[in-house]
Amino acid sequence: MNQSTAKKKERSTLSAGDWEQQALILIAEKGIRAVAVESLARRMGVTKGSFYWHFNNRESLLEQSLIRWEKHDAANLQTSLSAIEDPRERLRSFFRRTGREKLTHNVYSSLCTASDHPQVEPLLERVAERRMKHIEKAFEEIGFDPKEASHRARLTYSAYLGFLQLQQQHQTPSLSSEEFEAYMTHVIATLIPEE
Amino acid sequence: MNQSTAKKKERSTLSAGDWEQQALILIAEKGIRAVAVESLARRMGVTKGSFYWHFNNRESLLEQSLIRWEKHDAANLQTSLSAIEDPRERLRSFFRRTGREKLTHNVYSSLCTASDHPQVEPLLERVAERRMKHIEKAFEEIGFDPKEASHRARLTYSAYLGFLQLQQQHQTPSLSSEEFEAYMTHVIATLIPEE
DNA sequence: ACGTTTCCATACGTACGAGTATGGTAAATG
DNA sequence: CATTTACCATACTCGTACGTATGGAAACGT
Numbered sequence: 310m311n312q313s314t315a316k317k318k319e320r321s322t323l324s325a326g327d328w329e330q331q332a333l334i335l336i337a338e339k340g341i342r343a344v345a346v347e348s349l350a351r352r353m354g355v356t357k358g359s360f361y362w363h364f365n366n367r368e369s370l371l372e373q374s375l376i377r378w379e380k381h382d383a384a385n386l387q388t389s390l391s392a393i394e395d396p397r398e399r400l401r402s403f404f405r406r407t408g409r410e411k412l413t414h415n416v417y418s419s420l421c422t423a424s425d426h427p428q429v430e431p432l433l434e435r436v437a438e439r440r441m442k443h444i445e446k447a448f449e450e451i452g453f454d455p456k457e458a459s460h461r462a463r464l465t466y467s468a469y470l471g472f473l474q475l476q477q478q479h480q481t482p483s484l485s486s487e488e489f490e491a492y493m494t495h496v497i498a499t500l501i502p503e504e
Numbered sequence: 505m506n507q508s509t510a511k512k513k514e515r516s517t518l519s520a521g522d523w524e525q526q527a528l529i530l531i532a533e534k535g536i537r538a539v540a541v542e543s544l545a546r547r548m549g550v551t552k553g554s555f556y557w558h559f560n561n562r563e564s565l566l567e568q569s570l571i572r573w574e575k576h577d578a579a580n581l582q583t584s585l586s587a588i589e590d591p592r593e594r595l596r597s598f599f600r601r602t603g604r605e606k607l608t609h610n611v612y613s614s615l616c617t618a619s620d621h622p623q624v625e626p627l628l629e630r631v632a633e634r635r636m637k638h639i640e641k642a643f644e645e646i647g648f649d650p651k652e653a654s655h656r657a658r659l660t661y662s663a664y665l666g667f668l669q670l671q672q673q674h675q676t677p678s679l680s681s682e683e684f685e686a687y688m689t690h691v692i693a694t695l696i697p698e699e
Numbered sequence: 700a701c702g703t704t705t706c707c708a709t710a711c712g713t714a715c716g717a718g719t720a721t722g723g724t725a726a727a728t729g
Numbered sequence: 730c731a732t733t734t735a736c737c738a739t740a741c742t743c744g745t746a747c748g749t750a751t752g753g754a755a756a757c758g759t
Contacts, residue, residue: 322706340620345746358707367747424617424672425535434673463670470669471662477619478629485567495655499694517736538717553737562717704757
């Protein structure tokens with residue numbers, strides 16, 4: 310009934326979802342440790358009083374935010390799976406998504422550098438497991454036996470994770486656009502066997 | 505039995521080096537954020553007063569500790585380089601060192617999950633650069649042209665970094681010993697071309 | 700119109716960790 | 730023996746960030 314369901318634009322009042330969304334943006338920008346309730350409140354144009362009406366505590370906010378992100382990520386994975394039927398092309402699109410794409414991806418990148426956080430650790434484990442399963446499935450569709458597919462999936466995902474790490478260290482835009490493309494081509498050629 | 509020195513000899517007094525060493529142990533165990541001067545002092549069997557006699561502040565301790573570790577790591581790399589003449593075998597030994605080995609390795613693993621730390625970031629960049637250079641050199645010795653060797657080195661080190669990440673997430677001993685060996689064999693076969 | 704609910708501001712309480720001030724004691728030094 | 734120096738303990742201050750208490754105002758129900 311109320312117009313609190315209206316997402317953007319003229320909002321006279323905030324919802325819990327708004328806080329979660331903004332928290333994810335902050336995580337993507339400065340990491341999970343930067344999610345402080347007072348600074349976040351300033352970012353939202355309000356004060357702590359508002360926050361503690363919507364959430365019991367900071368931990369609760371993080372929990373909800375991470376759940377929201379995980380659902381979103383799982384959905385992304387599912388659609389990209391059903392969208393591309395060729396398993397090889399599916400694997401290639403997985404890598405290609407590394408450099409581009411924005412928020413969802415940056416959130417994951419930030420979360421990886423906070424893998425020691427008690428709320429983040431199990432999440433990362435679930436997400437990695439889920440993604441590797443998809444990669445594994447693609448390799449099986451190509452024709453590898455389960456054992457081999459498992460190894461390939463692990464190596465593929467490791468290469469992905471490691472590249473993320475290297476990206477973050479170099480605060481510089483890392484590689485030039487063409488160098489990035491050349492490297493991606495190499496990776497794909499090495500990890501995804503040709504017909 | 506003494507309680508003041510679990511380290512070496514019978515030391516009635518501590519040196520700055522002792523603090524740095526213990527800090528590195530703590531980093532390996534619980535990450536850099538766990539390096540708090542009071543808790544560290546308790547670990548050393550003394551109090552803050554001692555710490556601030558040896559160091560100006562916490563930042564100074566971390567700086568010295570990380571320098572010490574970086575030197576140690578660079579020396580390790582150098583010796584392993586000169587010890588193994590066959591470039592292929594050199595690369596294999598690099599991977600094999602992933603699962604085993606102890607402190608130095610765990611410190612690096614912990615530092616990777618703190619890549620946002622201002623003192624850690626440049627260190628990680630230097631270390632990654634130095635290590636990749638060695639890997640790149642090995643690939644060149646095998647016979648790849650510089651461009652190809654660069655790509656292979658980046659992919660190899662990414663796979664290494666990513667595997668570290670996966671290891672840390674699963675607090676579980678991750679893979680069984682034989683599964684680990686099987687995976688390593690696969691990685692080596694995939695990334696290091698046979699004669 | 701009036702009370703209730705929703706949403707938020709303000710002010711306070713508290714815990715933790717870095718850093719300081721100061722003093723004590725044992726060993727070295729003259 | 731006296732005194733300086735090295736090393737450490739104790740007791741503080743201070744900044745930060747979480748959480749609470751309470752009150753105010755707009756929106757809503759009846």
